[in-house]
Structure formats: structure tokens, C-alpha cells
Amino acid sequence: MGELIMKDIYILAIETSCDETAxxxxxxxxxxxxxxxxxxxxxxxRFGGVVPEIASRHHVEQITLxxxxxxxxANMQPNDLTAVAVTEGPGLVGAxxxxxxxxxxxxxxxxxxxxxxxxIAGHIYANALVQPMEFPLLALxxxxxxxxxxxxxxxxSFEVIGETRDDAAGEAYxxxxxxxxxxxxxxxxxxxxAHEAKEAVEFPRAWLEDSYDFSFSGxxxxxxxxxxxxxxxxxxxxxxxxAKGFQDSVVxxxxxxxxxxxxxxxxxxxxxxxxxxANKGLRTSLEQAFxxxxxxxIVPPLKLCTDNAAMIGAAATYMYEAGVRGNLAMNGVxxxxxxNWIK
Amino acid sequence: MxxxxxxxxxxxxxxxxxxxxxxxxxxxxxxKQTHSVTVMPTIEELLKKVNIRSEEIDAIAVAEGxxxxxxxxxxxxxxKTLAWTLKIPVVGVSSLxxxxxxxxxxxxxxxxxxxxxxxxxxxxxxxxxxxxxxIEEHHGSxxxxxxxxxxxxxxxxxxxxxxxxxxxKIIEQLGDRAxxxxxxxxxxxxxxxxxxxEDQPMPTIEDVHTFVPKxxxxxxxxxxxxxxxxxxxx
Numbered sequence: 001m002g003e004l005i006m007k008d009i010y011i012l013a014i015e016t017s018c019d020e021t022a023x024x025x026x027x028x029x030x031x032x033x034x035x036x037x038x039x040x041x042x043x044x045x046r047f048g049g050v051v052p053e054i055a056s057r058h059h060v061e062q063i064t065l066x067x068x069x070x071x072x073x074a075n076m077q078p079n080d081l082t083a084v085a086v087t088e089g090p091g092l093v094g095a096x097x098x099x100x101x102x103x104x105x106x107x108x109x110x111x112x113x114x115x116x117x118x119x120i121a122g123h124i125y126a127n128a129l130v131q132p133m134e135f136p137l138l139a140l141x142x143x144x145x146x147x148x149x150x151x152x153x154x155x156x157s158f159e160v161i162g163e164t165r166d167d168a169a170g171e172a173y174x175x176x177x178x179x180x181x182x183x184x185x186x187x188x189x190x191x192x193x194a195h196e197a198k199e200a201v202e203f204p205r206a207w208l209e210d211s212y213d214f215s216f217s218g219x220x221x222x223x224x225x226x227x228x229x230x231x232x233x234x235x236x237x238x239x240x241x242x243a244k245g246f247q248d249s250v251v252x253x254x255x256x257x258x259x260x261x262x263x264x265x266x267x268x269x270x271x272x273x274x275x276x277x278a279n280k281g282l283r284t285s286l287e288q289a290f291x292x293x294x295x296x297x298i299v300p301p302l303k304l305c306t307d308n309a310a311m312i313g314a315a316a317t318y319m320y321e322a323g324v325r326g327n328l329a330m331n332g333v334x335x336x337x338x339x340n341w342i343k
Numbered sequence: 344m345x346x347x348x349x350x351x352x353x354x355x356x357x358x359x360x361x362x363x364x365x366x367x368x369x370x371x372x373x374x375k376q377t378h379s380v381t382v383m384p385t386i387e388e389l390l391k392k393v394n395i396r397s398e399e400i401d402a403i404a405v406a407e408g409x410x411x412x413x414x415x416x417x418x419x420x421x422x423k424t425l426a427w428t429l430k431i432p433v434v435g436v437s438s439l440x441x442x443x444x445x446x447x448x449x450x451x452x453x454x455x456x457x458x459x460x461x462x463x464x465x466x467x468x469x470x471x472x473x474x475x476x477x478i479e480e481h482h483g484s485x486x487x488x489x490x491x492x493x494x495x496x497x498x499x500x501x502x503x504x505x506x507x508x509x510x511x512k513i514i515e516q517l518g519d520r521a522x523x524x525x526x527x528x529x530x531x532x533x534x535x536x537x538x539x540x541e542d543q544p545m546p547t548i549e550d551v552h553t554f555v556p557k558x559x560x561x562x563x564x565x566x567x568x569x570x571x572x573x574x575x576x577x
């Protein structure tokens with residue numbers, strides 16, 4: 001009897017949902033062959049945040065260079081590829097459209113299937129590039145645009161069991177950083193400052209009782225009010241202590257709720273995903289908590305936490321295997337919902 | 344020599360294939376559908392119709408602006424991705440000039456324009472078969488444009504779907520020197536785009552990566568940022 005030879009799956013993935021122009025090639029959903037990211041941070045820093053029109057203009061400048069670089073590093077030709085994947089949403093619509101139209105044009109010329117990937121599914125699947133995912137699985141997705149707890153019973157199955165009711169965690173970080181006169185993006189600065197402080201200013205925690213939902217706008221206002229009151233009294237704030245107080249509140253709420261959900265749903269694995277999972281304070285707290293719980297915890301390396309195309313390629317591989325296909329009429333879906341790709 | 348032309352600078356869409364100077368096929372449409380959805384399927388359909396594979400294309404012509412920022416980026420992104428991966432050049436042509444070519448036979452000045460809101464337009468003016476440039480492609484007020492056109496003392500043909508928005512003003516300023524193209528001339532044609540591209544110098548394939556739309560306006564946030572910097576330096 002002849003041996004069944006499995007053909008390797010090579011996905012070219014493209015991601016342009018916000019301010020990174022990225023392309024990657026992923027082998028069999030688990031191995032990064034190349035991973036290229038052109039960041040716009042230097043440009044967007046001028047505006048203290050991402051300006052959509054500027055983001056779109058930069059994407060057009062970078063898109064073919066980034067894809068070419070991904071192929072070059074991988075030392076591959078288009079006909080070595082199995083499929084092309086691209087972030088379909090959520091994200092900035094004008095930004096998404098650059099990646100999507102480049103992906104469609106490329107797929108058309110080389111007669112490759114095209115797969116539209118949900119950005120958050122991508123963040124979750126960044127972990128498949130670290131170690132195999134085990135189900136049931138709980139993902140804590142924290143970024144500038146998202147704060148969600150997602151339960152996965154198998155590949156391609158997503159149930160959002162909790163989400164933010166107002167600001168995303170990363171958004172709160174950026175706003176507090178602005179109060180402390182830190183440059184954009186603020187997260188890493190707050191994280192660094194927080195680690196320099198011994199004492200913390202006490203800020204409230206929003207527990208929202210039984211729910212797995214989150215809220216960070218109250219905390220953000222508390223920080224702003226604190227600064228305001230100190231200013232009025234003519235007193236100097238100690239930025240390190242404010243940062244620590246803020247970060248302690250965010251991390252404690254995120255950790256406690258994730259642990260509670262992991263217990264309730266009896267999950268085998270917990271994963272962190274999204275830009276804020278690069279935060280040292282949060283990583284350490286989750287690691288310690290799940291060590292105590294005896295539940296496997298994975299968090300992607302830093303460069304896979306922020307936006308990248310490798311994660312899109314990882315998710316797309318499982319979608320490809322499940323038979324998911326897009327077509328040349330694919331459009332950007334800025335408010336795309338995280339829905340199952342398995343039936 | 345086989346050309347593919349892509350025009351998505353405003354609401355209408357046009358795609359054409361020209362082989363050795365002959366228009367093989369052209370699609371012109373003006374339906375309210377987003378270019379992101381329609382352009383690639385339209386290119387696929389057109390190439391199938393003329394029985395040409397993408398690898399047979401020798402050059403791509405694209406309307407480079409001005410126009411709707413998103414529309415321009417969709418056309419340019421598709422054009423440069425196709426050109427890069429097919430290793431062929433991409434030639435950018437002013438989207439105003441493409442529109443002006445619809446009035447090429449007019450004996451006088453041809454003024455294509457796009458509404459840029461708040462009584463502003465993207466406009467230019469050309470003359471004769473060769474479309475000699477009388478007024479540069481620019482972004483500015485409609486009043487100023489009409490004053491400049493008035494000084495020419497020539498008959499002027501207005502072309503473009505947005506002309507309707509300014510018709511009263513145009514007549515007020517120019518009276519019976521103003522002519523208005525009929526509706527079939529208001530839609531840009533990718534075959535004209537290719538004809539104009541053929542008259543331009545052919546860029547190298549290395550130029551594909553750096554090809555970007557000509558917006559004729561910096562982004563608002565950038566304009567404000569520059570203003571702030573100037574203030575800071577004073």
C-alpha cells in the first residue's frame with residue numbers, strides 16, 4: 001500500500017486593518033516562513049493616534065514592497081503557494097481595502113484561492129504558531145480596539161462570552177498615557193512606568209458582578225479626575241505611581257475574570273492575544289494565575305502580539321482545510337463579527 | 344502590445360483591453376456599487392471575453408487622480424499589484440485628462456471637473472486634439488476656476504457627472520460661451536485612458552513599487568500638523 005503523502009500548505013497572508021502593512025508566508029498553519037511588517041508608528045505618532053486617511057495612504061506606498069519581501073525571505077515563487085489570505089475585518093475600512101484588493105489581484109493572476117480572515121481570529125491563532133491549540137480553549141483578546149473573552153470548543157468555533165461595554169483596554173492605556181504626557185502608543189510607556197513604582201495610587205476596579213463583560217471608561221475617568229484634583233491643589237503627580245495604580249486595576253480585572261471563566265468552562269488551555277498581551281504586567285499576572293490553576297497558558301512572542309500577517313496566515317490555514325473560500329468580489333467589512341467558520 | 348486600463352477615480356468604473364492600438368473590449372458602468380467589490384470581477388470578466396490571460400498583458404494604465412481617495416486607492420492598488428506580480432510597467436494618467444478626452448473634438452477649451460465639496464473642485468483645462476494643458480490639474484474654488492476660464496475668451500466645454508452641481512454658476516459667469524457635454528460624455532473611458540498612456544513615457548518595472556495616487560491634496564490631519572509645526576517655529 002502506498003503511503004499517503006500530505007502536501008504542505010503554504011499561505012501568503014496580508015494584513016492592513018490598521019496602521020501596519022504586513023505580509024507573511026506560513027507553512028502548515030504552524031511555521032513562520034517569513035513575516036514582514038512595515039509599521040507606520042513614526043508617521044502616526046505626529047497625530048497622537050492613527051489617522052485613517054494617513055494609514056490608507058501609507059498602505060498603498062508599502063503594499064507591493066511588503067508582499068515582495070515576504071516572498072523573497074521565504075525564497076518562494078507565487079506558484080509555490082496554496083492560497084492567499086487577507087484580513088477582511090474588523091478594522092479601518094480604507095485600510096482594509098488596500099490589503100484586500102492587493103490580495104485579490106495577486107490571487108487572480110496566480111489562480112490561487114483567496115480566504116478572508118477575521119482580524120481577531122488571527123490574533124487568537126497567533127498562538128497556533130507557538131504550540132498546538134487544545135480545546136476547549138479560552139482566549140483573552142486585548143488590543144487597542146478589543147477586549148473580549150472568547151470560548152472555542154474546536155477550530156473555527158467562537159463564542160464571545162464577555163466583551164467591553166465601553167473602551168477597549170488598549171484605548172484606555174493610550175488615553176491614560178496622554179494624561180501622563182507620554183507619546184503614542186501609550187501602552188508600553190505605562191507598562192514601563194508601572195514597573196518603576198513601588199507604591200500605587202488606588203483606582204477603582206469595574207467588576208460588573210456576574211458578567212464576563214469589561215468596562216474601562218470609569219477607570220480612565222478616575223485617572224483623569226485624580227490628575228485634575230492634584231493640579232488644582234498645586235501638587236505634582238508621580239507618573240510612575242499613577243501608571244502602576246491604573247495598570248494594577250486593569251490587570252487584576254482581566255486576570256480575575258479570565259480565571260473565573262476558565263474554571264466555569266473547564267478549559268484545557270488559556271491564550272492571550274492582541275497588542276495589550278505584549279504588556280509585561282498582564283503577561284506575568286496571567287502566567288502566575290494559570291500556574292496556580294494548573295491550566296496551560298500561552299501567549300505569543302511580542303512581535304506576534306501586535307498586528308502582523310503571520311497570525312492571519314495561521315488562521316487561514318485552518319479555514320482552508322475547512323473548505324472556506326472567498327472570491328474576487330470580497331469587500332472590507334469594518335464591523336465584521338467573529339462568527340464560526342465550521343458549520 | 345496588450346494594455347489593460349483601469350479607471351476608478353470616482354463613482355463610475357471603466358476597464359478596457361487594447362491590443363496593438365485596437366480597442367478589443369471596454370466596460371463602462373455607472374451603478375452605485377463599491378469599486379472594491381466590482382473591479383476585480385470586472386477585470387476577470389473582460390479578459391475572459393477577449394480571451395486574454397493576465398500573463399499576456401504588457402502594460403497597465405490607471406487613472407492616478409485626482410478623485411475620490413478610496414476610489415483612487417482601489418484602482419491604483421489593483422494596478423500596481425497586477426503590474427508588480429506580472430513584472431510589467433504601470434502608467435498613471437490624470438483622471439481629469441481621461442475625462443477631457445471625451446471632448447477631444449470640441450473646438451475650444453475642455454474643462455473636466457469633479458466636485459470636491461464646499462464649492463471646491465478638482466479641475467483642469469485642455470485644448471485641442473492633443474489636449475494641450477491650459478490649466479494644471481488642481482484643487483481649488485469653483486469661483487476662481489470660472490474667473491480663469493472667463494479670461495480665455497474662448498468657448499468652454501464642461502465634462503463630468505459633477506458639472507450639474509455647478510451648472511447655474513457656470514452659466515452665470517460664462518453665459519453662452521459655456522457648453523455642456525451630454526451624459527454619455529460624462530463617464531470616463533478606460534480606452535481613452537490607455538490611448539493617453541501610450542503617449543506618455545513608459546516607466547520601468549522598478550517604478551511600480553513607488554507608484555501612488557496623485558491626490559492633489561494632503562490629508563487634513565497632515566495639513567493641521569504642518570500648521571502646528573510652523574506655529575511652533577515662529
